[in-house]
Amino acid sequence: MSESLVVPTMAEMLAEGKQPEVLFWVGCAGSFDDRAKKITKAFVRILNRTNVSFAVLGTEESCTGDPAKRAGNEFLFQMQAMMNIEVLNAYEAKKIVTACPHCFNTLKNEYPELGGQYDVIHHTEFLKSLIDEGRLTVEGGQFKGKKITFHDPCYLGRANKVYEAPRDLIQKLDVELVEMKRSKANGLCCGAGGAQMFKDAEPGNKEVNVLRTEDALEVQPDIIAAGCPFCNTMLTDGIKHQEKEGQVKVMDIAELIANAQDF
Amino acid sequence: MSYLDNILFAILLIAGFGFFASSVKKIIRNIKLGVDVDRKDNPKARWANMALIALGQSKMVKRPVAGVLHIVVYVGFIIINIELLEIIIDGLFGTHRIFAPYLGVVYDVLIASFEILAILVIFAVTVFWIRRNGIRLKRFIHSDLKGFPKSDANYILYFETVLMILFLLMNASDLHLQNVPGGVFHKAGTFPVSQFIAPIFNGLSNELVVLLFEIFWWVHIVGILVFMNYLYFSKHLHILLAFPNTYFADLNSKGKFDNLESVTKEVKLMMDPNADPFAAAPVDENAAPGKFGASDVQDLNWVQLLNAYTCTECGRCTSACPANQTGKKLSPRKIMMDTRDRLQEVGKNIDTNKGVFVPDNKTLLNDYITPEELWACTSCNACVEECPVNISPLSIIMDMRRYLVMEQSAAPMSLNAMMTNIENNGAPWQYSQQDRLNWKNEN
Ligand code: SF4
Numbered sequence: 187m188s189e190s191l192v193v194p195t196m197a198e199m200l201a202e203g204k205q206p207e208v209l210f211w212v213g214c215a216g217s218f219d220d221r222a223k224k225i226t227k228a229f230v231r232i233l234n235r236t237n238v239s240f241a242v243l244g245t246e247e248s249c250t251g252d253p254a255k256r257a258g259n260e261f262l263f264q265m266q267a268m269m270n271i272e273v274l275n276a277y278e279a280k281k282i283v284t285a286c287p288h289c290f291n292t293l294k295n296e297y298p299e300l301g302g303q304y305d306v307i308h309h310t311e312f313l314k315s316l317i318d319e320g321r322l323t324v325e326g327g328q329f330k331g332k333k334i335t336f337h338d339p340c341y342l343g344r345a346n347k348v349y350e351a352p353r354d355l356i357q358k359l360d361v362e363l364v365e366m367k368r369s370k371a372n373g374l375c376c377g378a379g380g381a382q383m384f385k386d387a388e389p390g391n392k393e394v395n396v397l398r399t400e401d402a403l404e405v406q407p408d409i410i411a412a413g414c415p416f417c418n419t420m421l422t423d424g425i426k427h428q429e430k431e432g433q434v435k436v437m438d439i440a441e442l443i444a445n446a447q448d449f
Numbered sequence: 450m451s452y453l454d455n456i457l458f459a460i461l462l463i464a465g466f467g468f469f470a471s472s473v474k475k476i477i478r479n480i481k482l483g484v485d486v487d488r489k490d491n492p493k494a495r496w497a498n499m500a501l502i503a504l505g506q507s508k509m510v511k512r513p514v515a516g517v518l519h520i521v522v523y524v525g526f527i528i529i530n531i532e533l534l535e536i537i538i539d540g541l542f543g544t545h546r547i548f549a550p551y552l553g554v555v556y557d558v559l560i561a562s563f564e565i566l567a568i569l570v571i572f573a574v575t576v577f578w579i580r581r582n583g584i585r586l587k588r589f590i591h592s593d594l595k596g597f598p599k600s601d602a603n604y605i606l607y608f609e610t611v612l613m614i615l616f617l618l619m620n621a622s623d624l625h626l627q628n629v630p631g632g633v634f635h636k637a638g639t640f641p642v643s644q645f646i647a648p649i650f651n652g653l654s655n656e657l658v659v660l661l662f663e664i665f666w667w668v669h670i671v672g673i674l675v676f677m678n679y680l681y682f683s684k685h686l687h688i689l690l691a692f693p694n695t696y697f698a699d700l701n702s703k704g705k706f707d708n709l710e711s712v713t714k715e716v717k718l719m720m721d722p723n724a725d726p727f728a729a730a731p732v733d734e735n736a737a738p739g740k741f742g743a744s745d746v747q748d749l750n751w752v753q754l755l756n757a758y759t760c761t762e763c764g765r766c767t768s769a770c771p772a773n774q775t776g777k778k779l780s781p782r783k784i785m786m787d788t789r790d791r792l793q794e795v796g797k798n799i800d801t802n803k804g805v806f807v808p809d810n811k812t813l814l815n816d817y818i819t820p821e822e823l824w825a826c827t828s829c830n831a832c833v834e835e836c837p838v839n840i841s842p843l844s845i846i847m848d849m850r851r852y853l854v855m856e857q858s859a860a861p862m863s864l865n866a867m868m869t870n871i872e873n874n875g876a877p878w879q880y881s882q883q884d885r886l887n888w889k890n891e892n
């Protein structure tokens with residue numbers, strides 16, 4: 187597992203006079219959150235193994251401003267956006283891949299009006315394209331025959347209609363993909379969006395992540411697959427709440443693909 | 450019929466349509482209280498949306514029982530209105546079944562299909578009534594619908610039933626009069642349903658049946674005029690507004706929240722290294738007094754206000770809302786109902802004050818919608834996805850959050866901390882931007 191990661195930065199690339207095929211936008215969760223960092227590394231492992239030329243912004247990356255905008259702070263959002271756009275445009279970034287649906291949505295839909303036009307793709311779409319182009323082959327490995335259910339992140343699914351790429355990838359693993367009663371356009375939020383991740387929930391009779399975890403547990407999966415670091419945290423907490431850590435794991439699709447080949 | 454009848458009918462018609470026109474004018478005036486937003490782009494996609502969603506009811510059938518029954522009532526409503534044209538001409542000119550001689554067999558087919566639709570509508574409406582009052586579906590017994598909204602829904606169901614029954618009784622008595630020896634009415638139409646009702650008139654004198662026919666005919670047309678004018682007070686305005694509402698709906702990806710231009714200007718100024726930080730802000734003559742976000746209906750845009758009038762109070766949004774399902778106070782349907790109620794109140798205020806709004810110390814925020822409701826939203830778009838007429842409760846929630854945050858600095862404490870972190874460290878958590886790549890070397 188301890189293969190060392192090669193993670194060039196845009197600055198290093200520029201110094202060598204090179205432009206990577208894609209810019210990997212890591213995001214705040216992917217950079218700082220202990221659980222999400224594992225997703226980041228899994229994705230980089232795949233990029234390294236498939237020799238994809240990529241680079242990160244590293245210390246030049248900053249929050250996209252998504253949580254600020256959803257919280258209603260348009261000022262802060264636009265300041266973040268304009269600073270990021272300045273950096274991205276300076277590097278002449280064209281294609282951006284990210285493992286965070288919130289970064290994905292903001293970069294793709296909300297940056298263009300502020301002067302940032304990029305071809306933005308979610309990492310599941312990118313991995314799918316690598317497979318389609320024959321650059322990545324996936325086998326079930328340790329996941330073969332396992333029962334997996336996929337939780338649609340709101341900002342990937344409903345917000346941007348990406349439903350198939352993550353499912354196609356899961357299916358490549360020779361597993362049994364089971365759908366929850368609410369999925370795709372009808373999927374239920376994990377409870378983290380709209381800046382909820384950063385505050386206590388309003389009084390109610392249940393937490394949203396617990397309700398969503400119940401949806402998932404109903405189909406009795408071995409693994410709940412996610413495509414968002416925030417969903418991942420919420421569902422992991424939900425599993426803990428139900429005391430099911432022993433039986434059910436929450437994993438990002440990048441981790442599934444990267445780990446399938448490990449043993 | 451004597452001339453008196455015709456004149457009375459004409460007066461009724463003019464009054465009915467007159468009142469209706471004045472309500473429509475009021476609605477348009479109120480909607481125009483909203484801020485302007487451009488929704489004229491891409492007419493092709495807009496027409497397609499309208500055809501598919503309003504006319505084709507594509508989003509209704511996501512819930513098949515309600516969807517199919519709704520289509521029956523809707524088709525019934527539209528088609529039976531063709532009959533209305535004949536009724537109006539007959540009423541104005543004292544004729545009887547004026548179209549029959551011209552349309553021949555087509556007329557028979559038309560009348561027959563109206564009758565079948567009428568009976569289907571009665572069936573559908575009965576099921577709707579049972580769903581609301583008998584089996585008590587959760588979204589219909591929700592606290593949003595206490596009082597008028599609950600009766601409103603039932604009134605309409607009664608109205609529709611009575612209108613359909615009158616239509617069938619009218620036809621049945623007509624048929625009876627066509628068939629009595631000597632034929633009081635000329636033969637016209639086929640009556641697959643009311644032929645079974647006609648026998649109830651057997652044994653009555655022709656004069657009495659003619660009188661009954663006239664009563665059915667008059668009550669039916671008066672009923673339709675009353676129904677039409679009731680729309681203004683009712684969620685049933687959606688039968689008209691669903692069309693413009695789907696036409697003007699947002700075409701962007703659901704995740705794209707609108708960009709506040711006014712903020713863009715200021716941020717650009719702030720970030721421009723050449724700008725003189727001490728210079729007074731340039732005065733824009735046309736600029737509206739700067740207010741970020743929305744605290745009242747006039748701060749919302751006209752599409753959001755049109756949304757409020759269009760909402761059918763079906764509650765599909767609320768039943769899909771994660772916050773609502775976990776017992777939080779937020780109900781997207783209530784957001785729409787509150788917006789409409791407040792807009793009606795502001796409209797009345799303007800009417801009583803000769804065309805100007807006199808501040809009433811109330812706002813949509815706080816008096817109708819509380820911050821607690823607004824902060825419970827996860828911006829998941831489930832409500833937007835569910836709405837059968839493409840309403841976005843989320844866009845109103847977001848505009849009100851913007852007001853809370855940018856005008857009142859009234860975000861929950863934890864969100865303030867998150868925003869300070871973004872400002873200082875470029876991340877919602879308290880980590881230094883310099884540590885962004887540390888993961889690379891960690892195990
Ligand atoms: S966007 Fe907000 S109001 Fe709409 S369903 Fe999601 S949480 Fe509820």
Ligand code: SF4
Nearest residue numbers: 760761763764766836
């Ligand atoms: S907003 Fe749409 S889904 Fe919600 S109650 Fe109104 S019409 Fe129904």
